[in-house]
Each structure stands twice: as structure tokens, then as C-alpha cells.
Amino acid sequence: MRDNYTCQYCGTKFHAKQLTLDHVVPASHNGPKNWTNVVSACRDCNQRKANRTPRTANMPLLTEPRAPSWLPTLELEISADHVPPDWAPYLRLKTG
Ligand SMILES: [Zn+2]
Numbered sequence: 001m002r003d004n005y006t007c008q009y010c011g012t013k014f015h016a017k018q019l020t021l022d023h024v025v026p027a028s029h030n031g032p033k034n035w036t037n038v039v040s041a042c043r044d045c046n047q048r049k050a051n052r053t054p055r056t057a058n059m060p061l062l063t064e065p066r067a068p069s070w071l072p073t074l075e076l077e078i079s080a081d082h083v084p085p086d087w088a089p090y091l092r093l094k095t096g
Contacts, residue, residue: 002035002068009045009059020046021086024065025053033089035067 006013008022022041025031028051039061041049049057083091 003040007042007045008039008061022046026051036065039065
């Protein structure tokens with residue numbers, strides 16, 4: 001939602017299900033899992049960038065990732081069991 005469903009590398013708009021979470025600085029390079037190190041990327045760009053930083057991959061980001069001033073208020077109709085583990089830090093999960 002923050003990235004308007006747009007791949008932050010090629011600028012193409014996708015359906016949410018076609019997008020992946022890309023770590024700007026890869027986790028294997030000690031990149032943190034937070035708003036400023038995670039962007040929406042399409043599968044092609046994510047694969048092309050692979051385990052590199054935008055600089056070494058020569059794939060600059062279209063916009064600087066920031067924490068949104070709002071938080072999504074969607075009522076997600078999925079249980080905590082089905083939330084992809086990567087999403088958990090960005091959601092306030094309802095329990096029970
Ligand atoms: Zn892309």
C-alpha cells in the first residue's frame with residue numbers, strides 16, 4: 001500500500017499478489033527488516049536484483065522508502081497463522 005502497488009525498480013503497477021518484498025540492503029548483508037529497507041518489487045526485478053544492493057545491481061530505487069505516517073487500517077481477513085512471516089513486523093496483529 002505504501003508504494004501504491006508499484007514496483008520500486010521498474011515503476012510498473014501490479015496487483016498486490018504479484019509483488020514481492022525486496023530488502024534494499026539484503027538480509028545477508030545485514031540489512032534490517034524495517035520500513036526504510038523494504039520496498040515493493042515485482043518478481044522480475046527482485047530476481048534480477050537478487051542478493052545485491054541497488055548500487056551494485058545498478059537498479060536505483062524510484063523513491064526513497066519511508067515509514068508511512070499512517071498505518072493501514074484494513075481489517076485483514078486472514079488469521080495470524082496465515083500471515084507471511086515477513087509481514088509480521090509491519091502489522092499490528094489482532095490476537096484471539
Ligand atoms: Zn519491477
